[in-house]
Amino acid sequence: MFQRIPSHRFFAEYFGILVRQCQPKSCASDRRSNLRSYHMETEMRPTDHPNDDTGAGQQPLQVQRIPVITLSLIAITVVVYMILTLNGGSQNTQVLLRYGAKDSGLIWEGQYWRLITPIFLHAGLTHLILNAFSLFQLGSLIEFMYGRTRMLVIFLASGFLATLASTLASPNISVGASGAIFGLFGALFYFGLRNPVIFRAVFGVRIYMVLALNLIMGVVIPNIDSFAHLGGLVGGFVTAFGLGLPRERLPRSPKTKIAYAVCAAVFFLGFTLYALNPSKNSWRYHYYSGQSLLMRSNYARAAERLVRANELKPDNEKVAELAAIALYADVASKPITVNDASVARAKLKKALQLNPQLEEAQALLDRINQLGP
Known part of the structure; x- marks a missing residue:
């Protein structure tokens, strides 16, 4: 496979x-x-002569x-x-x-x-x-x-x-x-x-x-x-x-x-x-499910699962990077209003905490900061 x-x-x-x-x-x-x-x-089978014990009554199958x-x-x-x-x-x-x-x-x-x-x-x-x-x-x-x-x-x-x-x-x-x-x-x-x-x-x-x-x-x-x-x-x-x-x-x-x-x-x-029936407290369960949700563009649920996976497995860089991407995608996929700015900032800051190299998240955070406190 x-x-x-x-x-x-x-x-x-x-x-x-x-x-x-x-x-x-x-x-x-x-x-x-x-x-x-x-x-x-x-693979021998008897013919119509069951009493024939000479061997002549047995033939190999096709x-x-x-x-x-x-x-x-x-x-x-x-x-x-x-x-x-x-x-x-x-x-x-x-x-x-x-x-x-x-x-x-x-x-x-x-x-x-x-x-x-x-x-x-x-x-x-x-x-x-x-x-x-x-x-x-x-x-x-x-x-x-x-x-x-x-x-x-x-x-x-x-x-x-x-x-x-x-x-x-x-x-x-x-x-x-x-x-x-x-x-x-x-x-x-x-x-x-x-x-x-x-x-x-x-x-x-x-x-x-x-x-x-x-x-x-x-x-x-x-x-x-x-x-x-x-x-x-x-x-x-x-x-x-x-x-x-x-x-x-x-x-x-x-x-x-x-x-x-x-x-x-x-x-x-x-x-x-x-x-x-994987354990719901397993980091693999949240990581695998989060990656699946991310691939299907379900960014909000993907971010939740991947952040939880990171909490359970904080030393795994792949989990942290994917969680950061999911958080950024969740914010970037929605129109941001002044009322939503505080929640968006928190998600982007978390994303940058998980992956400081995620330049897209930093750029989006800078734009949101321009909306005001």
């Missing part, structure tokens, strides 16, 4: 993300053969070839991108907000549909192409391993948890499917946990290096929502843990299946309740 950034930075995030990238054809063919053998060994869910998800993101482009541009902050970008303040105000919609929004053509390409490569593999229904559940649940993590950890608007794509990585690692021999034969240690590189780049490169990536990774693993593989070498008992599913559900429910 990306926060709004210039398009050239998008190239960095998925450098090396694809499992089969830069592999010789013969090597890739061997890896596909190993995966195919997994299906053939574990392995699905077309990744229907993966292609459908890509098609949806392309259609949504076209809609954004035709209605103001996919890199326009207000357009992204209108169509469902992740915004912590709005989510905490009850717009819970924003926990899913950011997955299908992309900021720019480069962002869309990279995520679509990555989704096709990794999504096709997961759909092949888990089946269509499980793959869809894993993708959506991972994106949901990715947005929740971003809601808790970042006040910035963010969009993109990369959190859900990291969730597919999580599902891939669960497959490795259940089938370590095949996993090592197909992917080796390279997959861990690829994941580590992407997580590190998410931290090092500015404006990449690494919290969403980490949340998606965990969400994908937990969802795969709860669902299980359609064909297990060591099949789970019915009680074990239920226990695993309940554990995954409890994890999701607990994290959701925690993320959607």
